[in-house]
Amino acid sequence: MKLGVVILAAGQGTRMRSARPKVLHLLAGTPLLGHVIGAAKSCGADRIAVVYGHGGGHVQEALADSELTWVEQAQQLGTGHAVIQAMPAMAAMDKVLVLYGDVPLIRPETLNSLLQSGSESPLSLLTVELPDPAGYGRIVRDSTAGIQRIVEQKDASPQELLITEINTGILVAQRDRLEGWLAKLSNENAQGEYYLTDIVAMAVAEGEQVLSAQPADIHEVVGVNDRVQLAELERCFQSLRAQELMRQGVTLRDPARFDLRGRLSVGRDVEIDINVLIEGDVTIGDNVRIGANTVIRNSRIGDGVQIFENCVIEDADVGGESKIGPFSRLRPDTVLAEQVHIGNFVELKKTRVDQGSKINHLSYVGDSIVGKRVNIGAGTITCNYDGANKFQTVFSDDVFIGSDTQLVAPVEIGAGATVGAGTTVTRDVPPHALALSRVKQSHVMNWERPKKKPK
Ligand code: UD1
Numbered sequence: 365m366k367l368g369v370v371i372l373a374a375g376q377g378t379r380m381r382s383a384r385p386k387v388l389h390l391l392a393g394t395p396l397l398g399h400v401i402g403a404a405k406s407c408g409a410d411r412i413a414v415v416y417g418h419g420g421g422h423v424q425e426a427l428a429d430s431e432l433t434w435v436e437q438a439q440q441l442g443t444g445h446a447v448i449q450a451m452p453a454m455a456a457m458d459k460v461l462v463l464y465g466d467v468p469l470i471r472p473e474t475l476n477s478l479l480q481s482g483s484e485s486p487l488s489l490l491t492v493e494l495p496d497p498a499g500y501g502r503i504v505r506d507s508t509a510g511i512q513r514i515v516e517q518k519d520a521s522p523q524e525l526l527i528t529e530i531n532t533g534i535l536v537a538q539r540d541r542l543e544g545w546l547a548k549l550s551n552e553n554a555q556g557e558y559y560l561t562d563i564v565a566m567a568v569a570e571g572e573q574v575l576s577a578q579p580a581d582i583h584e585v586v587g588v589n590d591r592v593q594l595a596e597l598e599r600c601f602q603s604l605r606a607q608e609l610m611r612q613g614v615t616l617r618d619p620a621r622f623d624l625r626g627r628l629s630v631g632r633d634v635e636i637d638i639n640v641l642i643e644g645d646v647t648i649g650d651n652v653r654i655g656a657n658t659v660i661r662n663s664r665i666g667d668g669v670q671i672f673e674n675c676v677i678e679d680a681d682v683g684g685e686s687k688i689g690p691f692s693r694l695r696p697d698t699v700l701a702e703q704v705h706i707g708n709f710v711e712l713k714k715t716r717v718d719q720g721s722k723i724n725h726l727s728y729v730g731d732s733i734v735g736k737r738v739n740i741g742a743g744t745i746t747c748n749y750d751g752a753n754k755f756q757t758v759f760s761d762d763v764f765i766g767s768d769t770q771l772v773a774p775v776e777i778g779a780g781a782t783v784g785a786g787t788t789v790t791r792d793v794p795p796h797a798l799a800l801s802r803v804k805q806s807h808v809m810n811w812e813r814p815k816k817k818p819k
Pocket residue numbers: 372373374375376415437439440441442443444445446464465466499500501502514516530531532533558559560561587
């Protein structure tokens with residue numbers, strides 16, 4: 365059985381009031397359409413066609429995925445018309461599943477149950493009971509509960525408007541039968557559109573039993589029309605992610621103040637305080653504690669690490685038992701070995717710090733290699749950039765750097781060397797030497813401070 369998926373994404377999305385196509389607005393850091401494509405892939409799609417309209421070029425660029433077939437629908441003449449555009453791309457498929465680029469939270473489990481019912485009928489619909497069905501197409505069933513047709517809100521009689529079972533729009537159909545039904549669509553209805561929903565009555569007229577499946581949660585079939593709905597679905601998505609993490613053994617001090625925009629793999633007994641944001645691909649080991657207001661992006665955090673409040677960690681690897689923060693910034697290509705301490709107002713970039721080394725206060729260390737048991741004092745700056753090129757600083761094992769030191773790279777501090785406070789290092793320091801470049805202290809005795817002039 366070959367499964368094709370058609371994702372409708374040609375709508376203008378006027379209510380977003382945006383220059384950006386609706387399906388490119390982000391939910392949990394990923395375009396709405398990206399979520400739908402993910403769901404299609406995880407239920408085993410052999411081919412995925414995206415029907416685009418407004419802003420199509422941007423959509424293709426943003427999603428850059430060679431496995432997708434892009435189909436243009438220049439004029440939005442209705443959902444049926446949109447599916448017709450994609451049918452040539454479905455020619456080799458047995459089944460066609462129709463999804464929507466602005467319905468991002470559909471789960472693969474739900475699609476699998478729809479596909480299951482679709483294996484017993486040439487047409488199966490995903491439907492749901494809504495207390496307030498206003499605006500949706502209604503599922504009309506006969507006295508034995510068999511599906512007869514779908515009637516759109518604007519075409520419905522007062523009786524039909526009372527029906528609370530609605531059409532989510534998501535359906536699966538046998539490809540060859542679908543082609544036949546689509547060929548017969550007309551736009552003689554209240555909106556002058558080619559309704560995909562009209563295929564239901566056609567299947568019934570041909571003696572088929574149209575089946576249905578239901579989602580586990582209503583949010584799975586909710587579409588995004590404006591930014592208020594986008595925010596609601598974001599919260600819903602985040603609360604599901606938070607619940608999954610807590611079930612995996614993570615303590616979230618407040619699940620409503622935790623955000624995941626990407627993939628997080630966690631060990632056991634991880635504690636995450638409020639307002640923590642995880643982005644991209646992040647791995648966190650066992651017994652890690654993360655303080656409030658920390659952002660971690662595309663990084664690995666080893667076992668037993670403590671990250672105190674207000675840290676920003678990006679493209680970094682933090683070795684086990686290290687302590688970071690509060691207020692530390694680890695920029696890309698920072699690699700810390702075990703038991704490293706990085707303290708407040710310290711910025712690291714493209715730097716390896718070996719085991720047991722400490723940079724505890726007010727420093728910038730970039731393009732550097734820091735050996736074992738090195739202590740870098742407060743206010744140390746690697747001058748790594750001459751305005752054109754970047755240069756490396758090497759701190760060998762057991763180096764001690766006094767406070768307020770500048771290291772003009774390229775420069776190397778030999779093993780066990782000491783750099784006195786206030787030194788500007790411009791030449792390599794030999795192992796075990798003391799480097800000093802500060803002006804000798806002098807005294808003017810009995811110094812009288814200036815006094816304010818009388819007015
Ligand atoms: C459609 C269904 C309705 C269902 C509702 C669920 C039809 C005729 N009606 O309503 O029964 O309850 O969805 O939300 O199918 N689109 C295109 N090209 C078009 C028209 C639409 O790509 O020419 C896309 C839109 O981008 C959107 C989706 O199809 O993602 C649904 O379109 P929309 O106009 O929101 O739905 P309705 O037609 O009102």
